[in-house]
Amino acid sequence: MAKNNKSKGSGAYIFAGILIAIIYIINTFLVESIYWGNQEVSQKTGQANSALNKINSELTAINMDSISIAAGIIPPEDIGITMGDTNKRYGNIIAAEHQFEAIEDLSPTVVKRYNYAKALITAFKDKLDSLGTKNVQAGNEEMMADILKQEIYPLQTAASEMLISTIDVVNVETAKMNAANTKRAFALMTVMMIVAILGEIAVWLFARRAKKIRAELEEREKNLAEVDAKLKATRQKASDLAVINVLTGMKNRYALDSDVSDRLETGRFNIAVFDMDNFRSINDTYGYDFGDEYLAAVAEKLKEEFGDVAEIYNITGNEFCFLFNSSVTESQAMGIAQNIQRVMSSPYEVLNLAVQLPCSGAVYHYLPGDCLNVNSLLVKLDTALRTVKMNGGNMINTVMNM
C-alpha cells in the first residue's frame, strides 16, 4: 500500500517534468521561428534600403553634375564626358530599380511611395534629356538655368524626398512587422505560461490530494491495527473465559482436562479434590449471591495459601481440584491436603457474617497408565470423595491404586 501511494505522488512530478519539457520544446521552436522570420524581414529591408539609397545617391550626383554644367563649373569641352557619366549613373539607377522591384511581398504602401518616386525620377531624366539636347548644346544658358531651377531641381528634390520617404516607410513597415511578431510571440508565450502555471497548479493540487489520501490511508491502517488488537484481546478473553471459572478466577474442568490429558499415559503426580460438606445449606439459608461470595472468599484463600504448591481448579460449584507440583511427594501431598481441609473449614466472614463449613477431600497418588482419560480420573476421585461424604464427611480419603 505504501509503495502504491509513493508511486501516485511521484506521478505528479513526472507529469510536471513532461509539461516543462513540452513547454521547453515549443519555446525553442517559437524562438527559432521568430528568429528566422525576423532574419527574413531584416534581409528584405536591407535589400530595399540598399537599392533606394543607391538610387538616391546617383540621382543627387546627376543633379550636381547638371548644376555644375549650368553654373559653368564644367568647361564646355568636358560636358560630353559629364553627360556620359550621367548616362552611366542613370544605368545604375535602373539597375537599382530592378533590384528593388525584384523584392517580393512589399506592402502596397511601400510600392505606392516607390512608384511615386520612380515617376519623379523618370520625369527628371526626361526633362534632363530634353535640356541636354535642346539647350545645352545650343548654349541657351538663361533658359537652361530656368529649367534647372524651376523644373529639374524641384523634381530631383521631390524624387529624393519620395525615396527617403520610401526608406522610412520600409522601416516603419519593418518595425510594424517586428512589433506584430513580438506581440504574437508574447501572446503565445503568455498563453503557454498560463497553461504551464495552470498545469503546475494542477500538479500541485494533485500531489496535495494524493498526500491527503495517503494520510487518510495511513490513519485507516492505524485504526484497523487498533481494531485488530482489540479483536485479538477479545478473542483471548473469550478463550480465557472458556477455561476459567468466572466466579473464583480459577481454571475450570476443561483446563484440567487440557493440562492433565497428556500426562495420564506416562506421568506420575499427586492430585486431590475437596468439596464443602452440605454447601447447599448456605445457598438455601443465605441465597445464591451469598454462596457465591463465600466460594470466592474460599477460593481466594486457597490461591493465597496453596498457589505455590499446586495448580488449583474450580471444577464444579464448590469442588476444588489440586494438581500438586511434580516436586511434591506423596507424603507431602497428604500433609498439604490436611492443610487444605483446615483452610477450607476455617470460618470466613462474608457480608459481615462469619460462616464455617466442614469439607471433605480425596487424594490420588497417580501412577502412569492408571486412567485412560481425565474423566475416569475424576470419577475415581469423586468416588473416594462420595465415600467420605457418605461416612459423615469432614475427612480425607485416598484413592486406592488398582
Place this chain on the structure above:
Amino acid sequence: MNKKNRRGVFRAIAACTLSAAMLLSGGCGSKGAQRGPGGPNAQQGGTIFVITKQSLSFWDDVKKGAADAGEEFGYDIVFREGTNDNDYSSQEAAIYDAVKKKAKAIVIAPNGKTELNKAFEEAEKNGIKIININSRADYEGVASFIRCSDYESGSVAARNAITLLQVKDPELATLKNIAIIPSTAATSEERVAGFIDSFTSQAADAIAPIDMTETNEKKVQDARSAKIDAYKKGVIQGAACSSESAAKDAAMKVLQSNRDSISVMFGTNTNTTLGICEAIEELELENDITVVGFNSDEKELAYIKTHVLDGTVIQNPYMMGYVGVRYAKRAINGDSVPSRMDTGAVFVDAENINDDFIQLMIYPDGKPDAAENTDGGEG
C-alpha cells in the same frame, strides 16, 4: 506547517518558478532576435493639424498627401480650412484648437502674412512645430516653408508660352501683346510678375530687336530696356476676378477691344483660365491666340484636348501636403528640416498630358472613372 508540508510547498513553488523562468528565458531570447532596423518612425506620433486656405480641389490634393504621410508615419491628421483665401480668423481658431488638443505640429497654408502671428506664438509656446506651406507666413518660428514658387510658376508658364509661339513662328517675328486675367487670390500677383518678367526676358530679341546700326553698346542696351519696359507697361491686364463667369466677362471685354493685338492670354488660376477659354472658344480664336493658364481642373484638361487651352501650369499639391506632414514629423522628432523646399511646377500641354508623371500629378490617387472634380482649384 510541518517540515513535510513545507518541503511539498517548496517543491511545487520550485517547479512553477522553473517553468516560468524557462518561458521568460525563451521570451528574452526572442526579444533580442526581433530587434530589426525599426527606424526613426517606429513610434506612434500624435496629432498634426493641417490647415488649408479654403475648400477647393487643389486643397483636396494637399489633404490627400497629408493623409498618406500621416498614415505612413503613424500620425493622426486633423484637417481645418478657411471659408475663403482671406479668412484668417477661421485659421486662427484652428490654431488655438490645435493648442487645446495638444497637437504636435501644425501644417498651414496661411490666409495672411502676419495676421496669424499671435496664434503662432501661442502654438510655439506650447511646443507645437509650425510647417508653412504654399504661401509665406512672416513668422520666425516657422520650421520649414514648402511651396511651389508662384513667381517661378509664372515664369514656367511664360517660357512654355514662348515655346508654343515658336512652333508657328520660330523668330517670334509676329509677336504681339500679352493679355492677363488675374485672380483675386494672393498668389496672383507673383504669378503675373513671374510671367511678365520671364516672357519679356526670353522674348527680348523679338520685343526689342538689337539695332545693328548703333555702335554704342550702352545706347543699344538702354534702347532695348526702354522697349522692354514699354512692352511690360503695355501688357493688357483685366480686372481681378474671383469666379469663372467674372473671368469670362473680363476676358470677353479684353478680347472684344484687343483681339487683333494679342498673341498670348494668361490666366493665373483655374477660374480665370476657364473664363479665358470660354471667351476664346466663343469668339473662335483658338488658332489665333495662345492661351496658358494654371491648375488641372477637369474642364481645363478638356480644353487642352480641344486645343482651346494650349497649356497649363500644374503644381504638386499632393507633394506639398505629403512633405509638409513628413517635415512636421521630423521636426517633432527633433531632426533637422530644410528651411525651404520648392515642390516645382510642370507645364502640361496636349503633348505630355498622358505621361505617367503628369497623370500622377493630376490624379495622386489614380484617375477617377468619371469626371467628378468641377469646382475649380487654387494654388
